[in-house]
Amino acid sequence: ANGDKVWDKTFGGSGDDRLYSIIATSDGGFLLAGASESSISGNKTATNYGSFDYWVVKINTNGDKVWDKTFGGSGFDGLYSIIATSDDGFLLAGHSNASLSGNRAAPSYGSSDYWMVKINANGDKVWDKAFGGSGEDGLTSIIATSDGGFLLGGRSSSPVSRSKTAPNYGVHDFWVVKVK
Template identity: 30%
Template sequence: MSALTICTILSNAQEVVWQKDIKSGTQDFLSQVTTTIDQQYLITGSSIQSNKPLSEGNKQNNGYDLHLIKLNQQGQEVWEKYFSGNNHDYLSATISTQDGGFLISGTTYSAKGLDKKEDSKGGSDIWLIRLNEFGDELWQKTLGSASDEEARSVIQTTDLGFFVAGNVQNSAKGYGSKMF
């Protein structure tokens, strides 16, 4: 049994205000905590859902999924979402958008299937998913080439677009950086 542990600390008194343990039967990786436009918290990471029965509407896959949990200011769960490909998918960066939604970015080893709507570009790819404030998908995009790409960071630009930075491994050129 593993758990992601989240704490909020008062900046002046440095006392724990609340602590939230998110129970899991598998290994989980917490990537980021983002403050939302409504002053709540979006906790993001990667998890394996193998302990959840398929009858609950969950989809069985073969690896890690993108995992999002929105908590209110008291640490109570508002909603929880998973985005699954048919192989390992790792969440690396999350931002709150100017309209109150989110953009999540990660590295995917999955082809088209389950929640992933575009096929692999070859090797690992960057997977971007745009969400509204309730965690509902607005759109998604798979970025990559025949090489291995991985997302590392994302920002929203002043024209409301997005800038994604990451790494690329090319057998002929070695390692490098890539910006989309």
């Protein structure tokens, strides 16, 4: 590879659409992950639930769209990181200030929570989980751990409260959560 352009594609609707993470899929394609405030328009065919929603776009090796899905509630849902799972699914990781609405089923803990969404290989939601305290918690990163779990990382201004059991030391602190 010498950096010559092979192709370029755009994906979006009439609103603001932001790509934050890309991963390769087991079938040779790619999964694009980010946030969208667009309704169904342009080449976005997934509905919008509120402000920004998680938006995932599956493309093939040539960059052609295979499918797109949105996940979110009536508030802001920002998807920043994605990881493949051993069952050919994916974990979407970001943060949300939405309540139980749209297709969000996880409870709301504070002004913003860590929000994970598990999807299968076809982009269908399997489950969602939220973690947070009474303040602002923003999930920005996820990695797999050697024991089959995942490490979530981001920032937190929450004191010990709700599902957060670690203390807060300043305005925002690193907050790392191990899940399995």
